[in-house]
Amino acid sequence: MNVPASLKYAESHEWLRAETDGTVTIGITDHAQAALGDLVYVELPAVGRQLKADEACAVVESVKAASDVYAPIAGEVVAVNEALTDSPESLNADAYAAWLFRLKPADTGALATMLDAAAYEKLIGEA
Amino acid sequence: MLKQTPLNATHRAFGARMVDFGGWDMPVNYGSQIDEHHAVRSDAGMFDVSHMRAVDLTGARARDLLRYALANNVDKLQAPGKALYSCLLARDGGVLDDLIVYFLREDFFRIVVNAGTADKDIAWFRRLISERAPHLKLTPRDDLAMIAVQGPNARAKVWQALPGSEVASAGLKPFNGTATGDVAGESFVARTGYTGEDGFEVMVPATRAEEVWRALAAVGVKPCGLGARDTLRLEAGMNLYGQDMDETVSPLVSGLAWTVDLTSPRDFVGKAALLATPPARQLTGLLLLDAGGVLRAHQIVHTAHGEGEITSGSFSPTLGKSIALARLPAGVAPGDIVHVVVRDKRLAARVVKPPFARNGKALIS
Numbered sequence: 001m002n003v004p005a006s007l008k009y010a011e012s013h014e015w016l017r018a019e020t021d022g023t024v025t026i027g028i029t030d031h032a033q034a035a036l037g038d039l040v041y042v043e044l045p046a047v048g049r050q051l052k053a054d055e056a057c058a059v060v061e062s063v064k065a066a067s068d069v070y071a072p073i074a075g076e077v078v079a080v081n082e083a084l085t086d087s088p089e090s091l092n093a094d095a096y097a098a099w100l101f102r103l104k105p106a107d108t109g110a111l112a113t114m115l116d117a118a119a120y121e122k123l124i125g126e127a
Numbered sequence: 128m129l130k131q132t133p134l135n136a137t138h139r140a141f142g143a144r145m146v147d148f149g150g151w152d153m154p155v156n157y158g159s160q161i162d163e164h165h166a167v168r169s170d171a172g173m174f175d176v177s178h179m180r181a182v183d184l185t186g187a188r189a190r191d192l193l194r195y196a197l198a199n200n201v202d203k204l205q206a207p208g209k210a211l212y213s214c215l216l217a218r219d220g221g222v223l224d225d226l227i228v229y230f231l232r233e234d235f236f237r238i239v240v241n242a243g244t245a246d247k248d249i250a251w252f253r254r255l256i257s258e259r260a261p262h263l264k265l266t267p268r269d270d271l272a273m274i275a276v277q278g279p280n281a282r283a284k285v286w287q288a289l290p291g292s293e294v295a296s297a298g299l300k301p302f303n304g305t306a307t308g309d310v311a312g313e314s315f316v317a318r319t320g321y322t323g324e325d326g327f328e329v330m331v332p333a334t335r336a337e338e339v340w341r342a343l344a345a346v347g348v349k350p351c352g353l354g355a356r357d358t359l360r361l362e363a364g365m366n367l368y369g370q371d372m373d374e375t376v377s378p379l380v381s382g383l384a385w386t387v388d389l390t391s392p393r394d395f396v397g398k399a400a401l402l403a404t405p406p407a408r409q410l411t412g413l414l415l416l417d418a419g420g421v422l423r424a425h426q427i428v429h430t431a432h433g434e435g436e437i438t439s440g441s442f443s444p445t446l447g448k449s450i451a452l453a454r455l456p457a458g459v460a461p462g463d464i465v466h467v468v469v470r471d472k473r474l475a476a477r478v479v480k481p482p483f484a485r486n487g488k489a490l491i492s
Contacts, residue, residue: 034144037354038161040442040449041421059470061421063160063442064354066470092159 001126002030004096008111009120010072012054015096016114023078024111027099028060028069028091031124036062039088044080045101051075053110058100060091073110075103132177133272133333137340141350149243149369151178153353160354164444167322167359168487171278172351173343180245181271181315181330182252184236186263193228193236195395196255198378200388204230208303210319212386214378215240215248216397220404221374222381224248225366227319229304237304237315239273241368255396271313272336274329276348277359279487281326282318288342289329292316296327304328321356323363323485358441361450364412364481370424371410371438371452377401380454382410382481408454410438412481413465414491415449420469422451422476429473430465432458437467445484446491452481 003009008016013032017025033039041061051057051071058069079102084090090098105111115123129152138145143154154175156163166172184192193201199213209230215223224244229237240248249267256263276285286293295307296316304317315330331339344350357367364382366372372381379387379401387401415422422440433456440451451467459465461480466473483491 037144037156038159043420059420061442063358063421063444064155066421066423 001034001124002096003117003121003126005117007096008114008116009123010070010114011123012070012072014069014072016072016111018111019102022108023102023104024073024075025099025102026072028095029120030095032067033091033095036060036067037064038062039091042084042088042091042100044082044084045077047077047080049077051077051103060088069100071103072114073103074106076106078102078104130178132175133336134175134177134340137337138175138350141344143350143352146353148178148353151242153178154350156352156354157350160352160358161444163349163351163355164358166349167278167324167351167355168445168484169279170349171276171281171284171326171347172349172355173340174275174277174351174353174356175272175340176275176328177272177333177336178242179273180240180242181268181273182238182240182245182249183266183268184238184252184263185234185266186260187234188260189234189236189263192255192260192263194393195259196252197228198387198395198397200391200393201228201230201236202391204228206303207231208299208305210302210304210317214383214386215251216378216395217374218396218400220377220397220400222368222372222376222378222383223251223374225368225372225383229317231306243369270333271330272333274331274336274339274343275320275322275326276329276343277320277322277324277326279325281324281348284343284346284348285327285329288346288348289339301325321363321365322359323365323482324359324487358444361439361441361452362443362445362482362484364452364483366410366452367439376454377404377406379406380408380410382452407457408435409457409459410452410454411459411461412479412483412491413437413440413451413453413467413476414446414479414483415451415467415474415476416464417474419472419474420449422449422467422469427468428453428455428465428476429468430455430459430463432456435459435465443483446489450483451476
């Protein structure tokens with residue numbers, strides 16, 4: 001399973017990437033897309049929405065099941081990946097390219113508290 | 128400890144993602160469930176269905192017992208090899224299981240039942256045997272593996288992969304089976320399935336399962352998991368036991384009235400209960416019209432005639448839309464617009480008569 005060393009991870013199977021402008025990009029991990037199977041529907045949060053940490057804010061549905069996506073850290077939604085609505089399958093093709101939404105973190109230190117790649121690999125039983 | 132079919136190690140070697148399916152360790156897909164689905168609609172795919180149980184009923188006048196035990200009429204089976212789909216009912220009319228029975232000889236019927244209900248079914252049949260025909264013998268064939276090969280090119284690929292199989296099975300009409308090579312039915316081919324496509328269900332001794340699987344794969348039959356099996360059967364408008372019907376509902380509210388023989392004078396288990404209770408609900412199809420999610424089992428459906436519930440729902444790869452089977456009030460008719468509660472939304476859906484797709488073609492748009 002692909003777990004890039006450059007990213008941070010949440011126990012609820014989201015990945016986080018710090019951008020140079022201070023925002024944080026969030027998606028679901030390769031492990032999550034593989035467990036869900038072929039994705040056919042994505043629902044994204046509204047831009048401007050204030051999210052609390054661990055708040056359910058997006059939905060991904062595969063042929064098999066629906067799954068909530070959580071905000072790993074608190075913040076304001078500043079962008080969403082609209083293209084996913086028409087091509088949910090791009091999450092299966094490359095879960096790290098197919099980002100879901102971008103947050104302006106409420107607390108700039110929150111990202112550092114997330115799992116690193118080694119800890120996430122351990123969590124999913126691959127280390 | 129999960130139960131394993133004789134093909135368990137083979138699935139892993141083929142890259143399957145395995146899941147717990149009712150206590151069985153089974154492949155859900157080998158990569159993309161949607162690709163597997165399309166392979167069956169357009170070419171040929173294969174499924175390990177060895178978790179289902181073949182049970183042989185043998186002895187003189189075996190038909191008499193089945194005439195009483197099954198809701199469909201086994202007297203429809205006159206030519207050897209002919210198969211019949213039937214419900215096995217409880218005395219209160221609830222569905223204990225759905226099954227296929229093959230007539231091989233007057234003293235030999237083969238019954239194929241669902242995995243999760245097999246032990247319960249066998250106990251029920253044994254009880255009926257002890258009450259009505261103690262000379263009959265019931266033999267669960269745990270020594271057999273079952274592989275369903277389905278799709279427009281399935282039969283030709285079986286013949287290519289399994290030398291000699293064409294002679295035995297070329298003349299099989301749909302919904303017929305034949306024991307090949309021996310009288311005990313160790314090798315058996317039937318032109319049946321659960322996908323809405325042509326094809327065969329092949330039974331072989333468990334010891335030969337891997338060799339047959341690999342031979343089929345070698346001629347381009349795509350290994351398919353239970354994920355694709357579910358979307359294929361849903362598109363074909365076929366019920367899944369435990370989801371679309373179970374012991375708590377009658378076949379008459381499960382889209383299965385066509386399988387229940389209420390016209391002949393024959394008595395059968397559950398008949399009196401069915402006649403006493405006119406169906407107030409029906410099982411019908413839904414096609415999701417609005418964007419906003421995927422139809423799933425247990426979602427509530429609002430109709431002009433009252434509430435109903437989805438029993439099976441998914442995304443249809445053939446239609447590119449979400450579809451479902453739903454148990455709705457009897458007054459609802461095809462063409463009606465209903466509303467399904469999906470999370471916090473009410474999404475419009477059209478009532479349709481299944482099947483949604485068969486033989487490679489969408490039948491609903």
